Amino acid sequence: MTTIAVSRSLRMMVSDSSATIGTSRAPDCPKMWRTKDCIVGISGDILAGENFVRWVSARKGPRPKGGYNALLLYRDGRISWFYSHHKEQFIDRDYYAIGSGTDYAIGSLGALAEMGLAIDPRIAVRVACQHDVMSKEPLLTLRWLK
Numbered sequence: 814m815t816t817i818a819v820s821r822s823l824r825m826m827v828s829d830s831s832a833t834i835g836t837s838r839a840p841d842c843p844k845m846w847r848t849k850d851c852i853v854g855i856s857g858d859i860l861a862g863e864n865f866v867r868w869v870s871a872r873k874g875p876r877p878k879g880g881y882n883a884l885l886l887y888r889d890g891r892i893s894w895f896y897s898h899h900k901e902q903f904i905d906r907d908y909y910a911i912g913s914g915t916d917y918a919i920g921s922l923g924a925l926a927e928m929g930l931a932i933d934p935r936i937a938v939r940v941a942c943q944h945d946v947m948s949k950e951p952l953l954t955l956r957w958l959k
């Protein structure tokens with residue numbers, strides 16, 4: 814699967830680079846895209862996710878169905894999450910994560926916040942790669958410049 818984490822304060826989204834098709838690894842499969850308004854990260858069915866990215870760019874018609882999670886980091890710093898058939902949910906805290914490594918990533922980001930350190934999604938995804946067998950380095954990073 815994947816791990817994708819986001820930080821509002823750093824305006825950054827990070828993903829691992831593991832991708833699979835069935836039980837085989839897939840080479841060079843993107844998980845993050847930049848539109849004019851947001852950075853989109855997709856976990857799950859990547860073909861359905863690519864349809865979702867096209868929908869996000871146009872925001873016309875019904876949202877594509879499929880087995881994906883989508884994490885969005887808007888240019889203005891808002892973070893939202895789409896899961897399955899649910900409507901867009903905005904995240905109140907400074908960080909969030911999706912994918913098979915979510916628990917490791919959220920735990921890492923929460924620990925950084927508790928210690929008063931920068932909420933760095935690169936650390937969170939790196940920790941997830943060390944513990945989640947479905948996530949692997951190298952890390953990929955997209956961010957908005959302030």
